Amino acid sequence: MIDSTGFHYSSGGFDPDNLTTNDIYRVNLDYTASNSNLVMTLTRNNEMFVSNRVAQLGGSFTDFRVDAISISSYSQAGQDTNNHGGVIYAGSILAHGTVDNFAVTLPPPPVQDLSGAFSNGLWHAQFTSRSNWLYTLERTTNFVSWRAVAASMSGNATNLLLQDTNAPEDKGFYRVHAERP
Structure with missing residues (x-):
C-alpha cells in the first residue's frame, strides 16, 4: 500500500x-x-x-x-x-492523476497449441508443454466426473503427446490437466 x-x-x-x-x-x-x-x-x-x-x-x-x-x-x-x-x-x-503504460506480464500458459484427434482408434492430445509441470489426460462422458486415462507425464518444454488407449465406443470428452508439482 x-x-x-x-x-x-x-x-x-x-x-x-x-x-x-x-x-x-x-x-x-x-x-x-x-x-x-x-x-x-x-x-x-x-x-x-x-x-x-x-x-x-x-x-x-x-x-x-x-x-x-x-x-x-x-x-x-x-x-x-x-x-x-x-x-x-x-x-x-478519490483518485486524481493519470495512469498510463500499465502492464501486467504473465508467464505463458502451461498448455499451448493443443490439438486432438483419433488415430488408429486411439485419442491423442498433442500440445506444447512447459518444463517442471505435470500433465494428465482426463476423460468424461457427462462433464460431472473426470478421470485420468493415462499416467501423468512431466513437461519437457517441447511437444508432448498424451493418448487414451481405452477410449469408449460411444462418446468421450477430453481435457489436459496441468499442475505444478
Whole structure:
C-alpha cells in the first residue's frame, strides 16, 4: 500500500517518505510466483525514490496466487470516523492523476497449441508443454466426473503427446490437466 504517510510494502516493511503533489511517480512491482518474492521500486520525477528489499511471503502461505490488480486512491479527509451502532463511515476512494503504460506480464500458459484427434482408434492430445509441470489426460462422458486415462507425464518444454488407449465406443470428452508439482 502506498499512501500519503509512506509505503507499506510487506508485513513489517514500511518506508516513511511522503508522497508530494505535482510530482510524477512511477511504481514497478515485480512479483515472482516461483519463489513468492515481491520487489517494489518507485521513482519520483525519473529519479530513484524508493527501492525496497525483497518482500517474501511467510512459510504459512502455502498457495498464494495473484488474481487481481487494483489502482486506488484512498483518502480519509473530512470523513465521519464516529461509531454509529457498530458501523464507521470513514474513508473514501478519490483518485486524481493519470495512469498510463500499465502492464501486467504473465508467464505463458502451461498448455499451448493443443490439438486432438483419433488415430488408429486411439485419442491423442498433442500440445506444447512447459518444463517442471505435470500433465494428465482426463476423460468424461457427462462433464460431472473426470478421470485420468493415462499416467501423468512431466513437461519437457517441447511437444508432448498424451493418448487414451481405452477410449469408449460411444462418446468421450477430453481435457489436459496441468499442475505444478
